[in-house]
Amino acid sequence: MDNERLIKSSSRVKAHGEVFTPKRIVTLMLDQPELQEPLHSLSATFLEPSAGEGAFLVELLKQKMAVALSKSTSATTYSRNCLIALSSLYGIEYLEDNVEMLVMNMITTFNQLYVQDITNFAKKPNQHVLESAKVIIRTNMAQGDTLKYVNADGKPILLSEWKQVDGKANLVQRTEYTFESIVNESGPTNTVAGETEEMDLFAGSGFFEEKPKAKLHRYKACRWTDIYKQEIENLP
Ligand SMILES: C[S@@+](CC[C@H](N)C(=O)[O-])C[C@H]1O[C@@H](n2cnc3c(N)ncnc32)[C@H](O)[C@@H]1O
Numbered sequence: 001m002d003n004e005r006l007i008k009s010s011s012r013v014k015a016h017g018e019v020f021t022p023k024r025i026v027t028l029m030l031d032q033p034e035l036q037e038p039l040h041s042l043s044a045t046f047l048e049p050s051a052g053e054g055a056f057l058v059e060l061l062k063q064k065m066a067v068a069l070s071k072s073t074s075a076t077t078y079s080r081n082c083l084i085a086l087s088s089l090y091g092i093e094y095l096e097d098n099v100e101m102l103v104m105n106m107i108t109t110f111n112q113l114y115v116q117d118i119t120n121f122a123k124k125p126n127q128h129v130l131e132s133a134k135v136i137i138r139t140n141m142a143q144g145d146t147l148k149y150v151n152a153d154g155k156p157i158l159l160s161e162w163k164q165v166d167g168k169a170n171l172v173q174r175t176e177y178t179f180e181s182i183v184n185e186s187g188p189t190n191t192v193a194g195e196t197e198e199m200d201l202f203a204g205s206g207f208f209e210e211k212p213k214a215k216l217h218r219y220k221a222c223r224w225t226d227i228y229k230q231e232i233e234n235l236p
Pocket residue numbers: 016017018019020021048049050051052053054055056092093094095098144145146147148
């Protein structure tokens with residue numbers, strides 16, 4: 001998004017309403033007073049339902065990583081706080097080339113800031129943090145049609161909740177949900193559900209179509225820095 005290219009082609013604007021938001025508008029919008037509290041909470045979630053190449057998500061990540069730094073007293077807490085902040089950001093984007101750019105922009109931003117700011121604690125970057133960040137980004141940035149709740153294969157869009165295990169600050173439990181269940185059912189608490197109220201207004205023709213059942217995984221609770229292992233729980 002460096003050179004502020006806001007339009008790729010007129011046919012894409014016509015077909016998908018693809019016009020990217022200029023950085024100064026993103027900054028202005030994120031400066032709104034009602035966003036300051038969630039922006040200063042590492043775990044308060046944000047969902048961008050038409051994420052493009054990440055104009056909003058990249059800026060949200062920058063701001064949340066600054067908060068992570070301000071709340072950290074060691075390389076260990078900084079690493080964990082960065083992953084908690086990252087895991088709170090979700091994006092859905094229809095066009096596959098945009099999803100690729102979105103994932104790349106998020107990975108680049110996370111890596112640059114983490115590698116730069118870990119030096120505040122006189123430590124080298126932990127490769128497991130960088131690998132775990134990639135898994136979180138590839139999981140939270142989903143390709144799909146937000147209005148129909150399905151991806152390009154016609155399968156339900158899946159999102160994962162990353163929840164700290166009660167009483168154990170260094171452990172996280174990852175749980176998969178269909179995006180549709182988050183929007184239309186109670187979904188997990190204090191997660192993307194609260195950020196998607198306007199979805200119902202726009203849910204259109206695909207709403208009542210029969211959709212294939214999703215196979216949901218339950219992952220083993222693990223340390224934040226072991227997320228990259230993606231160990232699945234063996235259910236009986
Ligand atoms: C106006 S652009 C905004 C992109 C980004 N939010 C920004 O501010 O730069 C809208 C984006 O939504 C995507 N889009 C259009 N219809 C969609 C749908 N049904 N589900 C998910 N994404 C969609 C387009 O591909 C495009 O990237």
